[in-house]
Amino acid sequence: MFSARKKRTAAIAAVLAASLVATACGGSSESDEGGKTTLSISLFGTFGYDEVGLFDAYMKQHPDIEIDYQSTQGEDKYWPALQTKLNSGSGLADIQGIEVARIAEATENQADKWSDLSDTEAARNLDLYPEWKSDAATTEDGKVIGMGTDIGPMALCYRSDLYEEAGLPSDPDELSKQIGSWDDLLALGEDYSANAPEDSAFLDSAGGLYNAIVSTESTIYYDEDGELIYDSNPAVRDAFDLAASAGESGLTAGLEQFLDASWDKGFSTGSFATIACPSWMVGYIKGKAGDDGSGKWDVMPLPGGVGGNWGGSYLAIPEVSEHQEEAADLIAWLTDAKQQAKVFSEVGNFPSNTDAMKQVADVKDEYFNDAPIGQIFSKSAQTAPTQLLGPLDGAIKNAMVQALLAVETGDVSADDAWDQAVSTVENQVG
Numbered sequence: 483m484f485s486a487r488k489k490r491t492a493a494i495a496a497v498l499a500a501s502l503v504a505t506a507c508g509g510s511s512e513s514d515e516g517g518k519t520t521l522s523i524s525l526f527g528t529f530g531y532d533e534v535g536l537f538d539a540y541m542k543q544h545p546d547i548e549i550d551y552q553s554t555q556g557e558d559k560y561w562p563a564l565q566t567k568l569n570s571g572s573g574l575a576d577i578q579g580i581e582v583a584r585i586a587e588a589t590e591n592q593a594d595k596w597s598d599l600s601d602t603e604a605a606r607n608l609d610l611y612p613e614w615k616s617d618a619a620t621t622e623d624g625k626v627i628g629m630g631t632d633i634g635p636m637a638l639c640y641r642s643d644l645y646e647e648a649g650l651p652s653d654p655d656e657l658s659k660q661i662g663s664w665d666d667l668l669a670l671g672e673d674y675s676a677n678a679p680e681d682s683a684f685l686d687s688a689g690g691l692y693n694a695i696v697s698t699e700s701t702i703y704y705d706e707d708g709e710l711i712y713d714s715n716p717a718v719r720d721a722f723d724l725a726a727s728a729g730e731s732g733l734t735a736g737l738e739q740f741l742d743a744s745w746d747k748g749f750s751t752g753s754f755a756t757i758a759c760p761s762w763m764v765g766y767i768k769g770k771a772g773d774d775g776s777g778k779w780d781v782m783p784l785p786g787g788v789g790g791n792w793g794g795s796y797l798a799i800p801e802v803s804e805h806q807e808e809a810a811d812l813i814a815w816l817t818d819a820k821q822q823a824k825v826f827s828e829v830g831n832f833p834s835n836t837d838a839m840k841q842v843a844d845v846k847d848e849y850f851n852d853a854p855i856g857q858i859f860s861k862s863a864q865t866a867p868t869q870l871l872g873p874l875d876g877a878i879k880n881a882m883v884q885a886l887l888a889v890e891t892g893d894v895s896a897d898d899a900w901d902q903a904v905s906t907v908e909n910q911v912g
Contacts, residue, residue: 764830
């Protein structure tokens with residue numbers, strides 16, 4: 483049964499108060515090879531752990547542990563593959579990542595496939611999450627299947643050098659005064675397009691714009707009773723139509739995020755000048771734009787300074803893992819404030835640990851012209867709405883993005899694209 487805000491049971495609180503000790507729920511204390519226990523970790527995108535050396539640091543502190551890490555770039559590829567493994571019970575890593583748009587599906591439909599972390603060492607940071615973050619990973623009967631890694635407070639990232647070439651302001655404060663609404667952003671895009679450098683669009687994609695707009699809403703695809711309202715919620719349709727109009731007007735480059743090699747190249751080639759920028763996008767930009775992009779990119783708040791949230795993930799342990807206790811210990815360490823603050827400072831993934839949030843409030847990023855990213859993303863996180871989540875959030879989002887891509891690249895009208903998205907979701911609902 484769907485619940486917008488799952489409440490942790492008193493039993494969890496009691497266990498936490500007693501200073502949790504990990505229990506080996508089917509776990510193994512035996513070493514795999516050479517006297518070491520190998521922990522496999524399968525994630526998607528850029529969680530930041532490998533990038534800032536946390537896996538190496540943990541293995542140095544725990545010489546009996548060997549970490550085998552794999553990452554899939556696109557979550558859209560990662561999740562279906564994970565479902566196949568969950569259904570077969572084989573091929574799963576000891577620790578798997580779950581994106582926030584999938585967490586309701588995991589708690590409602592897959593709870594028996596994931597370990598309860600509430601009585602393990604992993605839960606030592608549970609009370610340091612915002613309530614909505616921990617509630618989202620908690621089942622109706624109080625089972626906690628995931629520990630939060632990050633959240634996705636929103637901003638806009640842009641190429642200040644390209645703005646200047648097009649005769650636009652490049653200072654983020656000046657831009658923020660000019661952009662009080664999403665319509666204002668698209669008006670700026672029209673000005674950019676009129677004088678843009680050759681082969682450079684204002685935005686990367688209509689789908690990215692759509693996700694940024696709905697990130698500022700509390701009610702998106704489900705209502706408080708857990709009923710699907712994606713096709714009747716005016717906030718969803720308005721966001722879709724606005725994003726489609728940007729695509730139809732030629733303000734977008736028509737690139738598919740994460741799955742299109744041309745999108746990756748665009749961060750360095752300048753094929754787009756602006757992108758919806760959840761905090762985790764900061765690290766992605768650095769990786770794709772490289773050293774040559776330093777000083778060219780900048781960050782500004784969303785139009786009107788509103789807060790939004792797009793993304794954020796969890797670490798979970800499959801029930802079939804043979805290393806339950808060791809995996810829980812690693813999750814506990816990775817989600818401590820010190821590690822989360824380090825990841826944000828170096829990569830950009832904004833902490834879900836509230837102690838870590840305090841530590842990063844003053845962080846600036848030299849790569850982004852010394853942008854006060856700690857301040858920008860902290861404010862966005864503080865003002866972002868608590869979102870109602872449901873099991874089809876990820877699937878619906880993907881349907882909307884694919885329909886918008888058809889507008890950009892396939893000469894499909896906004897109305898026809900909307901009907902296409904609704905039909906896709908209806909077919910998945912059954």
